[in-house]
Amino acid sequence: MGFSVKGDYFEACSCDVSCPCIWLGPATQEACDLLLAWHVTEGQKDGVDVSGLNAVMAVHTPKQMTDGNWKVALYLDDRATPEQSEALGAVFSGGAGGHLAAVAPLIGEVVGVAPASISFSRSGGSLKARVGDLLSMESEEMVGMDGSHPPVITNSLLGVVTQPVTQARAGAVRYSDHWDTEFSGTNSFITAFAYEG
Structure with a gap:
């Protein structure tokens, strides 16, 4: 039967706004710490309904992703x-x-796959996610020159979503499990996601 899932997505990373990694450029820091959060509004795999559930990924990459x-x-x-x-x-x-x-061939080491208490919330252009006391992230859409709509990036060269993303700025971001990182005021992207296979 395959799978089809869709919902809300946002990511926050340690790069300055806007992240050059999506254009195959080097990160603005010595490495890139990237946190990804998905909330499935509707979806299934092989007939197993996963609607309403969440997943979060923490990623640490070299300067050149x-x-x-x-x-x-x-x-x-x-x-x-x-x-x-x-x-x-x-x-x-x-x-x-x-x-x-x-994207999987870029992964060198999977340090863990674990169940966790995950919260995901969205209010307009403001999103927040939390994984127990291990991870917290928040993001706010930026406003473009017209004063009312966020800047949109489409068809980037690298990304975990294929949909256009809106440019956002990360609020407070913290991760402390397999490694530690903390940042704020850095890059974030927000979009609706849809995956099929």
């Missing part, structure tokens, strides 16, 4: 049944195929 050797930790919603958790893991790791499978 395309060099690979990414270190990755994946957190899956602990409200999921074992079948749902397996489905979520397959979709958001890229193991089930689809767009995320194209």
